[in-house]
Amino acid sequence: MSAADGETVSDLQDGIAAMVRDEAVAPGGRFDTGILGRLFDAMPLRVTAADAEGRFVYANRAALAMFELKREEVVGHTVRDILGADMVARTAAMLLALQRGETPQWSDWVTDANGARRYLEQAYAPCFDGQGGLAGFIALTRDITALKEREEALEARIAALNVAETINTAIIKTSIDPIMVVDEEGILIDLNPAAMATFGYARSNAVGRPISDLIIPPAMRRAHANGMARYTSTGISRVLDQRMSMEAQRADGSLIPIELTISEISLPQRRVFTAHLRDLSQIREAERQMEQQRDRLHQAEKLSAMGSLLAGVAHELNNPLAILVAQSTLLMETAVDAAQKRRAERIHAAADRAGRIVKSFLAMARQRPEKRETAQLNDLVRATAEMLAYGLRSHDVTLGLDLDPHLPTILADQDFIGQVVANLVINAQHALIEMEPPRHVTISTRRKNGHVRLVVSDNGPGVPDAIVGRIFDPYFTTKPAGVGTGIGLSICKSIVESHGGSIALDRGEEGGARFTVLLPAAVLAEAAPEAEGPDDRNGLTILVVDDEVDVGASLAEMLELFGHRILPAQTAREALDEGAIAEADLVFVDLRMPGIDGLKFRDQAIALNPRLADRVVIMTGDAVEGPGAIERHAGDGNIPVMEKPFTLNDVRRILAAFT
Template sequence: MIATARPIIRRFLLLLACGGTATLLLLAGLGTYAYRTAREDALEQARASAEAGRAALEQVVQIVDLQVRLLRNAFLMALAGRPDAAEPGSLGPQTDPGPTRGVTLSLPTAPHNPQARRRMAAAQALYPLQRVLREVMPELRWTYVFDAGRDFVSVYPWLDPPTILGEAEMEAAQRAFLGWWEYDVALGALPQRNPDRTGYWTPVYVDAGGAGLMVSHAVPVDADGQFQALTGADLLVSSLSDMLARRTGGGRFVVIDQKDMAVADAEGRIAGEMRAAQSLLGGPPPVPEAGWVRAGPAWMIALPVAGTPWVLVHSLDAAAVRRQALADVVPYLILAGVVLAGLGLLFFAMLQQFLRPAAGLADYAKRLADSPEPVPPPTVPAPWRPWFTRLEAAVREQRAMTLQRQLAETLKAAVVDVALDAVIIADGEGRVVAFNPGAERIFGYRSDDAIGRRIGELIVPPETRAAHESGMERFRRTRAATVLGRRLELEAMRADGSRFPVELAIHHVSVAGQDSFAAYARDLTPQQEAAREIETQQARIHQIEKLSAMGSLLAGVAHELNNPLAILVAQSTLLREKAGTPDLQRRAERIHAAAERAGRIVKSFLAMARQKPPERVPASLNEAVRAAAEMTAYGARSSGIAVTMALDPALPLAELDRDMMGQVVANLLINAQQALAEQPEPRCITVTTRSIEEDGARWVALEVADNGPGVPAAVAARIFDPYFTTKPSGAGTGIGLSICRTVVEAHGGSIALLQAAGGGACFRVRLRAIDGEAEAAPPAPPRASGLSFLLVDDEPDLAASLAEMLQGLGHDAVIAPSPGVALELAQEGDYDGVIADLRMPGLDGAALRRALVAIDPGWAARVVIMTGDTVQGPVAIARGGEAEGAVVLEKPFGPAELREAIAPIVEARRR
């Protein structure tokens, strides 16, 4: 410890030997510093006083400007509001009208055109406002309106014209009056001098009315794009001097205008006489905002007054500033002497109680740092022993903290390495210094290949690299960042050049003045694909709901058509059977054929709308084609499209659901019709069925071809995708061909787009052919007679037609006018069966059946329910839970369908 302290002791001895010189230099330095500091403080205090004076001046200026602009706005409002007729003015003596009026000065030879009279009336309408403004601020000597046409001057408060124009003859008064427009206040409003139409202040001048020195503030008044007048106010210079005297501290305060004339003086030295600012200051004024400037025996500072061309100059006596500064230096000089006197005593105390123990403490700290084993402390004075104990504890704690920090850094590195997202560390130049495995997986670079390269050329697309580099350069220059600490979604680039969306967050770290950036990137491709899938599913659900609603509407329309069609079928059947002549019979057959055709079309619609499980049976594809062609025939005819059917009569059977396959064929036909809608004639659709051998199997093939524009190659690859459509908005849903493919593939077949021979589109459907015959029609039920039926329908014509058909089959029929009457008749009479319509007011057919079954369970097999709603009808029948065994007769129907419906009743009676 002694060896360590010896160099320090020698240095302190050398310091003591040089103490005298050092002390003198210290005293000089402290004195100089204290003097300069005190002088700067004094000047700063004076500057604060000057700032307060400037603020007071600016407040007065703002009030004057506000009042002048209030006059301007009031004048414009009065001018726009069609003011009353103006009171005449003159240049001769006038009677004092009191405080409520001002004076209007006008040449007797002035033409006073209507516009000038309107301006004069608008100016005279300002007298009440001018009175209020004068009461608010008495320092305003006059407020006035100068006419742009030099026709009048309106002044408040009132003053007798001769007092300001002179009591000479009228011609001299007129020259004096016209000379007012050559004053600075009038010239400053001219458009050529004031193109921006801003407010302005005049230089100081002596008031012609004897008020002393004044300055004027005015604002041009423009209306309808033309210069109309100016509004202004005269401010007494004495009021500014009084204000400065009240609000400022020591020194001189002088306000200078744009011509270097004194506007105001806090000492009151102007005294109604215009004086140059230099005569008051004792020298030329300094440059505004240049700070304190030494000018001879004074310090000066110039502060511009906002809103005016004035400058407030504050002047301080340099000798007074010097005396104030020297007074602040004296305590420092005394203190320096005391310090110098005690330096010797302090040196000895420091040597014994501080230097040697401190050197021992430093030596002990070094040994603790170098040795991992405990080190005994040296012998030191008692006050120092706790420090050695604390040092030992601090070293132990530091070692523990270092170990923890190393462990934390190791854990952080492990977390970064196992992170699923990309973590990239770059230095201040944007060069990669760390690239975790997540970044390797996401961006496709190996860590060794990425480190050392600029992050912009690794993951930033070329079109945005310039913006990236510009942002980095701007941050290095200004430390202003727009993306740091934010989560951004943008496009990034992989090693193979592919683009993909990422969520990016960049964090800035600065250690020892060195910048680093940590970028965390997450691949958003899975999330966006999931979002698109959700949107697609929502669109699908929406389309399904629309189709469901369309199906319900279609079922309702079909139900409304079935009742009159049932009457038409029944009556045409009866008419055909009872026709007396061949001609009448042919007509009846035509009516019957048309009614049956309408019925088949309605049933096809209902089959498309009906939601039922698929029923695949051996059937001929030709039947589904004919049904679909018949259903879509009207659209083809109305569009002038010729549909050619080439159906193979020897076509093998296929196992199919007739309704679903009919929907497929109808959709292909409708698509072909829409494709031909805008094409010139001839428009042709060819429907062909045939048997083919492909892929080692026998197939039933259907081809629907048109001579339309065909399908572009870019669209053909997606034409079977769900919700993809080439039709305009509102003309298609994009699910027709997708459903067709689903239905055909569910049948074990395929659908494909081919090139038609005429250049149009051709869709081919393949279904596996099977051996066998189509389901035979059920045999005709046995004919029996003598049965009695009770008929119930809310449409009398349909009930009457049904009764005639039953009579034609050899049965008796009684028509009940309502379901309630039918229930009574069924209980009282001896009826073999009841035929009731499903939809009737009050008690419907299903409820009637349930009521009869409740009375006698034997009625369950003797009630036939008619319905034209084959979609919701079965649901309504089954709603009571007693639908088992119910016989349903679908409208429209003929004698054959009626005979089949009542066959169980006839067979039961025969047995």
């Protein structure tokens, strides 16, 4: 019999032990295996025999092959010599059991004399002499190292798979992206917490249902079913392992944009499909906001460029306008008959209107801190109406003014409130463009409970109820691309509220939009009216410096009307070098001049004549960059300024501070 027949070492042990008891001990009690040698050599099992002192007396062919030694190299040598210290320790532990007639066995890893590591199954059978003493023992050994290594490798692999499965499960559960698993029929068999949160399903009402009923929008379900059927029958798929963007449906019926990748997993019993999804809602929203930011930046750049352009245009226009206003004023003052005075008044009115329009444009373009002062809202409305008159007229829009003549003043930044009026009128104009005439815009002012009320209404289509709540939101607009930026009404609301007021939208009597602005009335005392005629106070010696000769000459004539002496016209450099500064009581100087600008001229003039400190008036037609440059140069001090084009009253106001 042999282990190859399926019997274990312990199965063989009993039979061999009986033969050993009967035949392995020779006469005289000497341990002898010669009788069984031929039988053991025929066995594939490793068989060795040793005497009571642990010296080998026999090794069959299988054992010799394992030792890689000849029989004479084994017989007579100790277990330590052949098998090493590890086996000596194990054999010594067996001797007591053998002496009691027991047949011990064990299986374990051992290290042989050559340092090789083996896994052995070992069984021992005792041999006794005639007096019952232990003569020796037979050891039956099976080397199952290869089998054990395969078992351990398999166990390690199973353990690794278990660890991997645990890790994979943890990854799937903790993934921030939705993961869904479906079978070949398209039935959902698993989903992770992220999928439940994203699509609004609980596991109990999702698993076991067709995936098409859960997340595929109705319009795409037929295409999904056809794709599954085609792949099942042909193995051809257009979507496996491809990254796709599409819409998915949530449990509440809403659609969200997703990115999707589907992979096939082949299991022993079937195929399943794993879908890795990503909710793109936040990404799409971020992209939309970035696009809006790009549009806003582009719009800001255009506005900045427009402001720079307006600054240049203003400087070019304000000088000739200053001449027109000044000369027409002088003509009115010196007219010899009524007809000549009427002509001068018409010229003056047209030039003054042109100047106000330019100033209104520049006031909207320039960037500066708020400057609160008493203002008459009716004047701001009239100025805005003049500025927008051509645009309204060219679009066949009539503008009606219904202004309360007894309106109290307000404490406001005139430029900013003027911008509010202009924005409301321009919005009304845009709303009327697509309508057939007649097209009307009406501005009315009234006093109301300690406030001043401004109402801008039109006969347009009005604002749809669905968007009334968003009309003041920043960058919200219903206008076509290129027509509006969506910031006008938001800016209006911000300006009005910063002035302690309110703005509201409702529907007007003609069905169109009606914006109502309330601003607190000023409680300041009204200033005494200014005198209209030339001043007769003691005259000053005044120096006028402007690179535009006609502007300087016109101002000089105005100053002479008030009884002041004007020093001969000079260039900036001549005035500094030739002593005119020393004579002057007051200086008017243009801000922008070649060679030396007005601020540097002022500093040098004061250095030459300290009496001129705070008595150098800067004239400027640059209403965009000019005020900021003057304010920075003044620091904590004050520099008097007169904007071009200037009227006789503007000159009188400046002179009043120095006479």
